[in-house]
Amino acid sequence: MTLRPFEERYAAALADDDVRTGLTAFQRGWRDSRDAAIDALEQQEGRSFDELREELAAIKDRVVADWSYYLDEFEEKAVAAGAEVTRVATPGEANAHITNVVKAAGADLVVKGKSMVSEEIGLNAHLEANGITPVETDLGEWILQLAHETPSHLVMPAIHKRKERIAALLEQVLGREYAPDDIPTMVKAARTQLRDRFLASGVGLSGANALIAEGGSIMLVENEGNNRMSVALPPIHVVTAGIEKLVPTYADAMKQVRLLGRSATAQPITVYTNFVTGPRPGQRQHILLLDNGRTAMADDPDVAAALRCIRCGACANVCPPYGIVGGHAFGHVYTGAIGLVNTAFHHGMEAAAGPQSLCVSCGACAQVCPVDIPLPVQIMEVRRKVVESEVAVPAGRITALALGAFANRRLFGLGMRVTGVVSTPFRRDGITALPRLLADRGPVHTATGWRTPPAVPARPARDTLKPGKLDEPPRLAAQPLAGRSVSLFLQCLSDRLAPQIPIAAARLLRAAGARVTVPREQHCCGLPAYDSGEHDTARAMVRQTMAVLADADDVVTPASSCLAMLGHDAPHLLRGDVDEVERAQQLAGRTYDLIGYLTQGPGRLPAGSLDDGDRTPVTVHRFCQASNTLGRQDVVERFLRDVAGVPVVPLPEASECCGFGGSTSLRNPEVARGILDRKLGCVDRTDASILITDNPGCILHLRGGIHASGQQVRVLHLAEYLAGRLDGAAVDGDRGPRS
Amino acid sequence: MTSTATGAAGSSTRERFRSGVEAAASTYLEQPDWSAVVAYVxxxxxxxxxxxxxxxxxxxxxxxxEAAGCAIVVPDQDDPAxxxxxxxxxxxxxxLAIAETGSVLVSEHLLGDRVVTMLCRQLVQVVPADxxxxxxxxxADWLASRGGQPGFASLMTGPSRTADIERSLTIGVQGPDEVEVIVLTATTDELVEGRP
Incomplete structure (x- = not known):
């Protein structure tokens, strides 16, 4: 099967409003019911989700570690039960084998239960080219086959299609009218259409959710019953399965059942969980075990764990960019986060290249994966492979050049200073204010109409923070940092585009008693380069940062993203050198973001110490990686309530990415905009007039979006908000909080 | 086959099974024995x-x-469908009946066994309490104990359903749209003579 080029699929997804509307509703509904199902499972088992998924991951890893043993065991048992087992290396071999089986049986009709492997090998096109009619029998797949489309989701193949479109499609194909709201009648139409096909078909084809080595059995889970009929009724049953579907025992399969249904459709178990061992009397069974890049994955430690995948689709269901463009753009045949990883191995680097920049690196996928695949790290590794393979990526060259200039600290610093001076007339409150004549037209409007870009200030934060330049802030009654030296890591973006953020952080730390220093040579932790797949550049920047901060005591940054980079990604990037990893870990051990320093670190502020009496409600956007990578939940909210005494209105979907993450915001602004719109919609529902978050990237993005939308909400970094309360809360002598 | 009045696994297990069955949109019933099932059907x-x-x-x-007035169809071998x-x-x-999930394990190796659970609209699943x-x-133990013999066993949990159109739950797609699960509570699963 040849999918259209990525650019076309991406443009088509953006042009279809139904995709975003439908998927946003789907993601929200799924998240609530999945979380409830997992909570109930934890109660039932008396064990945490993490414990349960690690157990299943270990089972899957054990198979890959001893693959040929389990393959042999499965084959021996399946053959003993009467099956014919064939191992095939490529899609071509698989298609040829299946076609031969069908032709040898004299059949011209094949009914198919849902099988992602059959999509992977492009089986339908191959059968049709050989005069054989494949009929999809899963309702979603059947609809897509009628529409000449491919699945956009591993489990819910037609989730991108609204009922109105489906009703129109059925009317066109079946020649009678269907009311879009009358879904049962549409479902009944499928039943009527398919019933005769099941009975007339010479061959039934299914996939496999698990291959159980112990008994040579295939496990098939489903809700509709179409898979059972495809397996049971025709005189020949053909199974297509990837070799990673093996599990050693039936008991292992049950552990998969417990997590699969809940992770896929939030069901404790699907309606049917079928265990098929050999053919029935009067039937033949052919089992095809497909490699197609799987052993290559196993040999590559960067991605081997992706072979644990049980195809539940959960990674897509929490993925913000997937919610904007759907699976036709986000992925290839395999969609969602896992598709960004395994496509490179099943369909090649070129197929994998297009969607790479869609990932916002928010880390949400890794939180819900039932086999604990480190998807965010794997996506970064595949992105690196794509860059190294020199497959053409849209805007890839420009990004590489820009990163090269950015990586050079002096060159970048000089460029920003010049821009800052030149752009003075176009600057209002940290936002670019272009004359209307320019801003309302053409490409400038397309690029900035939805998000006003930040202005480049005349002076970077590092200049203002030179010794003696900053006024002495009021001193807090509590001095937890008295006598402590803090090195401020400014973060490249804040330093040059939002200097008020590190300046506010410095004021706050000094108000709590710290001596704040700003190492002059600091530049960037390497995250932008890492996000772009340019690992050599990223490593160089990490090393430069480590050298600059080598002698620092406590390091505090107003950017949680830098902390995630230094603590999680830097050791991964430097993994070739044990000493470097150790030094990176040591640095990470004494590096804090502001909220961490003020709540868990040495700078712990007592309750009420920043209460200036202002009770204007605020709401909090949680930086996605703070939740997903650093494991924080409502830390900022609790801090604001306790220490600042301010009411906090919970933000719906608080931990969802705002759309700034990764390189998406630059390369796929339409997606970043869609995610931002979803976030701003949630902000709107809180009625709060102040939005607080603690990552500068989010702030620039949210501030620009809110400015462009005209929403009356102030976006503040936690440091800015807290520093703004210093005057009212500070105690020098007998001045207490005003009330 | 031995059993106690509350079944091998006790009444709380049965309660959990019942709530699982009902959560899956099947109907749960208890009948003392097969004779009562005959009368009910x-x-x-x-x-x-x-x-x-x-x-x-x-x-x-x-x-x-038949004595109770029902015509009986047992799928023949030639064209069971x-x-x-x-x-x-x-x-x-x-x-087996599984309390954890409200599922009934049905073994259907023969095509004739399969067509009744796949093609009929209303399915009555009868399982002794023991x-x-x-x-x-x-x-898993039951499956493993079969020692790799050919077979087709399905955990069935509720009527056939789909949510493929806008995630809207619709009951009854290819399989049955109505499932009744009857647990036999008497100490024997033999038909009791002298009842209708």
Whole structure:
């Protein structure tokens, strides 16, 4: 099967409003019911989700570690039960084998239960080219086959299609009218259409959710019953399965059942969980075990764990960019986060290249994966492979050049200073204010109409923070940092585009008693380069940062993203050198973001110490990686309530990415905009007039979006908000909080 | 087969099974024995399909149903699908009932066994209380104990359903749209003579 080029699929997804509307509703509904199902499972088992998924991951890893043993065991048992087992290396071999089986049986009709492997090998096109009619029998797949489309989701193949479109499609194909709201009648139409096909078909084809080595059995889970009929009724049953579907025992399969249904459709178990061992009397069974890049994955430690995948689709269901463009753009045949990883191995680097920049690196996928695949790290590794393979990526060259200039600290610093001076007339409150004549037209409007870009200030934060330049802030009654030296890591973006953020952080730390220093040579932790797949550049920047901060005591940054980079990604990037990893870990051990320093670190502020009496409600956007990578939940909210005494209105979907993450915001602004719109919609529902978050990237993005939308909400970094309360809360002598 | 009045796994297990069955949109019923099942089914339909393996296992069942006024269809070997094409109600026997999930494990190796659970709209699943187990691992044990013999065993949990159109739940797609699970509570699973 040849999918259209990525650019076309991406443009088509953006042009279809139904995709975003439908998927946003789907993601929200799924998240609530999945979380409830997992909570109930934890109660039932008396064990945490993490414990349960690690157990299943270990089972899957054990198979890959001893693959040929389990393959042999499965084959021996399946053959003993009467099956014919064939191992095939490529899609071509698989298609040829299946076609031969069908032709040898004299059949011209094949009914198919849902099988992602059959999509992977492009089986339908191959059968049709050989005069054989494949009929999809899963309702979603059947609809897509009628529409000449491919699945956009591993489990819910037609989730991108609204009922109105489906009703129109059925009317066109079946020649009678269907009311879009009358879904049962549409479902009944499928039943009527398919019933005769099941009975007339010479061959039934299914996939496999698990291959159980112990008994040579295939496990098939489903809700509709179409898979059972495809397996049971025709005189020949053909199974297509990837070799990673093996599990050693039936008991292992049950552990998969417990997590699969809940992770896929939030069901404790699907309606049917079928265990098929050999053919029935009067039937033949052919089992095809497909490699197609799987052993290559196993040999590559960067991605081997992706072979644990049980195809539940959960990674897509929490993925913000997937919610904007759907699976036709986000992925290839395999969609969602896992598709960004395994496509490179099943369909090649070129197929994998297009969607790479869609990932916002928010880390949400890794939180819900039932086999604990480190998807965010794997996506970064595949992105690196794509860059190294020199497959053409849209805007890839420009990004590489820009990163090269950015990586050079002096060159970048000089460029920003010049821009800052030149752009003075176009600057209002940290936002670019272009004359209307320019801003309302053409490409400038397309690029900035939805998000006003930040202005480049005349002076970077590092200049203002030179010794003696900053006024002495009021001193807090509590001095937890008295006598402590803090090195401020400014973060490249804040330093040059939002200097008020590190300046506010410095004021706050000094108000709590710290001596704040700003190492002059600091530049960037390497995250932008890492996000772009340019690992050599990223490593160089990490090393430069480590050298600059080598002698620092406590390091505090107003950017949680830098902390995630230094603590999680830097050791991964430097993994070739044990000493470097150790030094990176040591640095990470004494590096804090502001909220961490003020709540868990040495700078712990007592309750009420920043209460200036202002009770204007605020709401909090949680930086996605703070939740997903650093494991924080409502830390900022609790801090604001306790220490600042301010009411906090919970933000719906608080931990969802705002759309700034990764390189998406630059390369796929339409997606970043869609995610931002979803976030701003949630902000709107809180009625709060102040939005607080603690990552500068989010702030620039949210501030620009809110400015462009005209929403009356102030976006503040936690440091800015807290520093703004210093005057009212500070105690020098007998001045207490005003009330 | 031995059992106690509350079943092998106790009444709390049965309660959990019941709530699982109901959560899956099946109907849960208790009847003392097969005779009561016969009366229950005969009162609701005049034609019933029996899985061939059930008919073979309980040769008296077809007679009892006929005596109660039900025409019986046992799928024949030549064209089992055609023989149940017009039959609405089917009865199968479960191997195990699983409290954890509200599932019934049905073993259906023969094509004739399969067509009744796939093609009939209303499925009656009968399972003796002493076949009630707590967890899925006991299904794993059952499967493993078959030692790789050819077979087709399905955990069935509720009527066939789909949510493929806008995630809207619709009951009854390819398989049955109505499932009744009957747990037999008496100490014996033999047909009791002298009852209708």
């Amino acid at each position: 005969a009162a609701r339909t005049d034609t019933v399909a029996l899985a061939p393996s059930l008919a073979a296992d309980k040769p008296d069942l077809a007679d009892a149903l 055609a023989s149940v094409a017009d039959v609405a109600v089917a009865i199968v026997q479960g191997e 076949r009630l187990v707590d967890r899925l691992e006991e299904v």
